[in-house]
Amino acid sequence: MESTDAAVDRVRGYFDAEVDGEWLRLEQTPAGRVSFEVHRRFLADHVRAGESVLEVGAGPGRFTRELAALGARVTVTDISQPQLEANRQRAVAEGYADAVVDWRLLDVRDVRGLDDGSFDVVVAYGGPLSYVFDHAEEALRGLLRITASEGVVVGSVMSLLGAWRHFLPAVLELSDEDNEHILATGDLRRSQPDGHVCQLYRACDLRGLIERAGATTLALSASNWASLDHPEAIARVEASPSRWQRFLHHEVLACREPGALDGGTHLLFACR
Numbered sequence: 329m330e331s332t333d334a335a336v337d338r339v340r341g342y343f344d345a346e347v348d349g350e351w352l353r354l355e356q357t358p359a360g361r362v363s364f365e366v367h368r369r370f371l372a373d374h375v376r377a378g379e380s381v382l383e384v385g386a387g388p389g390r391f392t393r394e395l396a397a398l399g400a401r402v403t404v405t406d407i408s409q410p411q412l413e414a415n416r417q418r419a420v421a422e423g424y425a426d427a428v429v430d431w432r433l434l435d436v437r438d439v440r441g442l443d444d445g446s447f448d449v450v451v452a453y454g455g456p457l458s459y460v461f462d463h464a465e466e467a468l469r470g471l472l473r474i475t476a477s478e479g480v481v482v483g484s485v486m487s488l489l490g491a492w493r494h495f496l497p498a499v500l501e502l503s504d505e506d507n508e509h510i511l512a513t514g515d516l517r518r519s520q521p522d523g524h525v526c527q528l529y530r531a532c533d534l535r536g537l538i539e540r541a542g543a544t545t546l547a548l549s550a551s552n553w554a555s556l557d558h559p560e561a562i563a564r565v566e567a568s569p570s571r572w573q574r575f576l577h578h579e580v581l582a583c584r585e586p587g588a589l590d591g592g593t594h595l596l597f598a599c600r
C-alpha cells in the first residue's frame with residue numbers, strides 16, 4: 329500500500345494542477361451548486377461576525393469569500409501553493425482581501441506553528457481530513473488544540489456510501505477485490521494508482537473519528553441528499569428563484585436527517 333506521505337504528495341500534485349477545476353467544482357453543475365449552498369448554510373450556522381477563523385485546505389476560495397461576507401477574520405491556508413496564490417488573487421480582485429489576515433502554506437497534519445486556542449472557528453471544507461488517511465485522527469486533534477474551548481471545528485469529508493451510489497457505473501468497472509477493499513476500508517489508494525485519491529467515510533466512521541480525537545459532535549449533514557442526480561429536473565427548478573429557494577430549504581433540512589447522512593458525496597460535521 330502506498331504510504332500516507334506519498335499519497336499526500338500525490339494529492340498536492342493533483343491540486344497544484346487543478347486550480348481552475350477546483351473553482352468550478354461547486355458552480356458547473358446543479359448538484360455542485362446545491363452542494364455549495366449546503367456547505368455555505370452549514371458554515372453560517374457556526375461563524376459569527378468578528379470571529380477569528382483558520383481555513384484549512386481553502387483552495388481557490390469559494391468559502392474564503394463566504395467567510396469574509398460573514399464578517400470573519402480569516403487566516404487562509406492550503407498545502408498547495410498554486411491554490412493559495414489563486415485564493416489571494418481572487419480576494420484582491422474581488423475586494424475582500426482586507427478580511428484575510430494571512431495566506432500560508434499548511435499541511436493539516438502539522439499545525440505545530442499555531443498556538444493553543446488561537447481561533448474561534450477552524451474550517452476544513454472539501455476533504456483535508458479525507459486526504460490524510462490514517463493521520464486524520466492526529467490531524468483533527470491538532471485542529472481541536474488550536475480552537476478556542478467554546479469554538480468549533482467545521483469540516484467535510486468524502487462519503488463512502490453516497491459516493492458508491494452516485495458513482496456506481498464507474499464503481500462497477502472496478503474489480504470485485506477493489507470494491508470489497510473500498511467498502512471494507514474506505515481507502516481509495518489501492519484502486520486509484522493515479523490522480524485524485526482519498527479516504528471515504530460512513531457517518532458512523534466520522535462520529536468515531538470525532539470521538540477518538542476527544543471531541544463532541546455538534547452537527548452532521550450530508551451533501552447532497554435529493555439533488556446528486558437528475559440535473560435537468562433540478563436545473564428547471566433553479567430557473568425559478570422562488571422555487572429554487574424553497575427547494576434548497578427542504579434539501580438542506582433533508583441533508584441533516586439521520587437517514588440521509590450517508591446519502592451524499594460529502595459528509596459535513598461540526599465538533600468541539
Ligand SMILES: C[S@@+](CC[C@H](N)C(=O)[O-])C[C@H]1O[C@@H](n2cnc3c(N)ncnc32)[C@H](O)[C@@H]1O
Nearest residue numbers: 343385386387390407408411435436453454459
Ligand atoms: C476539494 S478542495 C476544497 C477547497 C475548498 N475548501 C472548498 O471546499 O471549496 C481540497 C483542498 O484541500 C487541499 N489539501 C489537500 N490535502 C491537504 C493537506 N494534507 N493539508 C491541507 N490542505 C490539503 C487541496 O490542496 C485543496 O485546495
